[in-house]
Amino acid sequence: MANLSSLNTAFSGLNSQRRVLDVTAHNIANARTEGYHRQRADLQSLGRSAVSGVFSGTSQSYGVDVAGVSRAYDELLASRAIREESARHASGMTATSMATVEGIFPEPSDLGLAHAMDVFWSSFSDLANDPGSLSARTQLLENAQTLTTSLNRTSGELQAVADSARNRMNTLAAEVNDLADQIGNLNRTISSSFGTNLDLLDQRDVLMGQMADLTGAVARTGENGTLDVYINGRAVVSNTIVQRVDGTTGTLTWQSDSAPVNPASGDAQALTAVITDVVPRYRAMLDGVAAALVTGVNTLHSAGYDQTGTTGRNFFDPANLTAASISLSVDVAGQPANIAAGAPVLPGPTAPGALDGEQARLMAALADSPTGADTSYQSLITTLAVETRAANNRAAIQERVADSAVRDADSVGSVSIDEEMANLMAAQRAFEANARVITAIDEMLGFLIERTGVVGR
């Protein structure tokens, strides 16, 4: 009975098109869902009866069936997008940190350390011009105080950058642990459930992307549809087993054996670099500036004589050779008369006249010393400028690379409303057509029932 089998064929069409409509509706509903990959119902034609019919008999029957629902997901593009995104996070975080460090040094301007040093040297010059003037001496002490305070503050601000990076690392470790837990849980759900739940896969991919943004983690597909996550070659999630990380020390370590994680990319890598490299390096350079200042000035000052003929006093405290600690010595702090402006008279050495300003003039000339504080400070600023610029450039380039990687992945997976509308229309039309087939068969059957067997009536 070919007619009745057509009924079944049309019925399978109705069913399948309804599934297609369902999937389309799901796509439209999730058009703006983060990490969602569009799904499609894979239809396949049937060479046999789709629904066993009483009247279908043994004759050949036709129909359609939904073989399954799959998601538009290109593993290569998706993993590339995740990798480039995590590199974007690393370079972006580095650029931000460098900009913060750069912001601590307001150069070139009249607010920076370079200006404070110039003013300091200049007051030595003024003292040399007028060694007897108390106001010139007081001015010098004031300017020296300003300079040491600026150095102290700058060093402290640099340390604050590292401290906030440490705090961030701590919360980052908590986030990584949380993400690892969620991925492990999803692994358990996915591997134990019958069939494939595409939406759970999408959710897990989103979590994986966040994990990579934080740590540069990479994913490998495990057994039963599970996802194993590795940071720098060591598993953080393996099937359902989660290895926890710890960030309390400022560097990311494994909780199990305290070995360093050494994240290869992501925020964690940039933060590690800030904590272990950038801040210590610039602090050391700033310490070099402070040390040059202390030793340079002290060498001349301790050889010089004050107005009463006293010599051998330090200007800066010789024990405080770092930018964080640099301070005036107890001999001169608050005691402008103790500043040694006079140069020793050779041979002897004997004390010079009370109004000699020669040593002050020599100290003022330290400003031009090729090994002096100004030169080291300038090279610090130049290094910082070049490094920040390079970090900015890398971030800008990575931004483009990551954008294009994400766009490529999106071009496969993201939902196009236009496309879904077209699918919707097609499915709707197909549904209507199948319904029409049923109507046609119904009419044919009706014709048989109503109009046959009435011959000669």
Add this chain to the structure above:
Amino acid sequence: MRVTSSMMMRSTLRDLSQGLSKLQESQTKLTTGKEITRPSANPSATASAMNMRQDLRRADQRLRSLNDAQGWLQTADATLTSSLDSLARAKEVVVRAANTGAIGDPVARNALAAEIRSIRSELLALGNSAYRERSIFNGTANGGAYDAAGTYVGNGASIIRDVAPSTSVAINLTGPEIFGTAGAGAGDVLEVLDRLATAVSAGDNAAMAVEHSNLDAATARLGAATVEIGTRSARLEEAKSRAEDSKLLLTTQLSEVEDVDIVEALIRVKAQESSYQASLQVAAKILPLSLLDYLR
């Protein structure tokens, strides 16, 4: 390539934010008037700007030192000129004492001797001349150059000022350098005048003749000192005008490196503004497009 509305939304937003951040950067440059807003904006320009700022402040400082030194030298010059006048008057007095009938008249001799003594105290006061309350002929010692008795109480140190990068000039002359050294040979000019007053009041012609020639020597020494001071003053003047030139040059160069070319910046802002507006308009046209509008 398959393009979806969410992709377009994302890339449009990114382009818009890039356009806006460029606009903001140009705006910052315009409002601050500075081309280098942070060191990384242009590392090499930052380095040269820092150098120039340093040089500029050095030039400022040097000008301040030079002005001070010039005041010093001008005071010295005026003092030496007055001293020369006083010495010339002393010589006149000697000539008057020798030539006129004053020799025989003790009253007249004493009057002339008193005049010489007053010239001596004039010179003593000139020797103690001060610039900004500091004695200019006493080296680096505290207080005056000569005490009330006319003994030199300063030292022989020179006072040095930087006039140009790694060039310095001594700006002072000590008492012995202008008035001669006491006790050595004919002694200093104050001793000469002392002896002269005695010779005049005693009417000792021979002694007067000796001291007259000593006065000539003292005048020559003072004259030489005046020339010396004049030469140094000229050097300072030259150094000062060079420092002013280099300050002007540095200011110009610094402005070229640091400051925004307003016209160029304005044009840049205008261009960025219109490109931003264009992308806004395009976004407004393209983003709302959807098949939904055409399906019934």
